[in-house]
Amino acid sequence: MEFTTTHLTKIIKETSDSYSYIMEIPDGFTWVAGQHAAWQIPGFELDPEDRNTRVFTIASAPEDGYLMFTTRIAEKHTSLKEVLLNKIRPGDPVGIAQPLGTFALDPDHYRKTLIIAGGIGITPIRSLLRHYMDHPSEGHAITVLYSDDRGEFAYPDFWETLKKKVPSIDLRLISERDRFTGDTDAYAREHGETAEYLIAGSPGMNKAFTERLEKLGIPEGNIRTDVFLGY
Ligand SMILES: Cc1cc2nc3c(=O)[nH]c(=O)nc-3n(C[C@H](O)[C@H](O)[C@H](O)COP(=O)(O)OP(=O)(O)OC[C@H]3O[C@@H](n4cnc5c(N)ncnc54)[C@H](O)[C@@H]3O)c2cc1C
Numbered sequence: 001m002e003f004t005t006t007h008l009t010k011i012i013k014e015t016s017d018s019y020s021y022i023m024e025i026p027d028g029f030t031w032v033a034g035q036h037a038a039w040q041i042p043g044f045e046l047d048p049e050d051r052n053t054r055v056f057t058i059a060s061a062p063e064d065g066y067l068m069f070t071t072r073i074a075e076k077h078t079s080l081k082e083v084l085l086n087k088i089r090p091g092d093p094v095g096i097a098q099p100l101g102t103f104a105l106d107p108d109h110y111r112k113t114l115i116i117a118g119g120i121g122i123t124p125i126r127s128l129l130r131h132y133m134d135h136p137s138e139g140h141a142i143t144v145l146y147s148d149d150r151g152e153f154a155y156p157d158f159w160e161t162l163k164k165k166v167p168s169i170d171l172r173l174i175s176e177r178d179r180f181t182g183d184t185d186a187y188a189r190e191h192g193e194t195a196e197y198l199i200a201g202s203p204g205m206n207k208a209f210t211e212r213l214e215k216l217g218i219p220e221g222n223i224r225t226d227v228f229l230g231y
Helices: 079-087 119-134 156-165 177-194 203-215
Strands: 004-015 018-023 036-040 053-057 067-072 093-096 112-118 141-147 170-174 195-201 223-227
Touching (some): 018 079, 112 119, 112 177, 119 141, 119 156, 156 170, 170 177, 203 223
Parallel strands (some): 112 141, 112 195, 141 170
Antiparallel strands (some): 004 018, 018 067
16 A cells, blocks of 8 residues: 655544544645545554554545644544553644545535434545535535533534534534434434435444434435444
């Protein structure tokens, strides 16, 4: 796999255990909002069983003017996450491989979108909505259910800006599981197959919400998932 070198410019602590890493866009590097890529963190000693690459979503959109990934670093973590937590500094090199993936909104076919995001699954959603903020679709209604059991939400400034620039967006930051599932069910009952449904979270969460929507009669073709293997 080939990696293009960029450099870390900034680290932002998003929540008690998640961090954003901001980097320059290398000359000629392009991506589409919602894509992910393999990242390489060279130059640090890792545990023998660990490796210096990970797949992370590109949480920024081209309109941001920078590359960013956001990752969760739990109390117990791998040696690569230890590098991200305590060793890497602005100015250090980071490699990025060719971006991949087709996770996207489809406002040309659906006039309503429900986004269901759990925890760190918010990263592709941030990218998609950042792009959408500059290219909104007239008459298209987006509802975002962003759930975190501890009530810790990343990107607070971005949500404020988004609400100002796209006032029609219905953004709900949710910290109770019952409300997360209840709001999903209520939306599916009201809008059914006239809406598209984007789900981004752990494999378990994606499976549970896909099954939930299908039981409510939402066709498979209206549901798109971005699965974060590794959690
Ligand atoms: C398409 C795609 C997009 C993705 N996008 C993102 C993204 O935007 N952000 C992101 O963070 N991840 C993303 N992932 C997942 C990412 O690739 C990693 O798999 C994930 O971050 C886990 O990293 P890690 O292996 O370093 O493990 P860690 O994050 O360190 O650990 C994973 C789990 O194992 C536990 N664990 C780790 N080490 C130990 C130990 N020694 N003892 C006990 N428990 C331990 C941790 O507590 C944690 O619960 C994506 C994956 C895919 C496939």
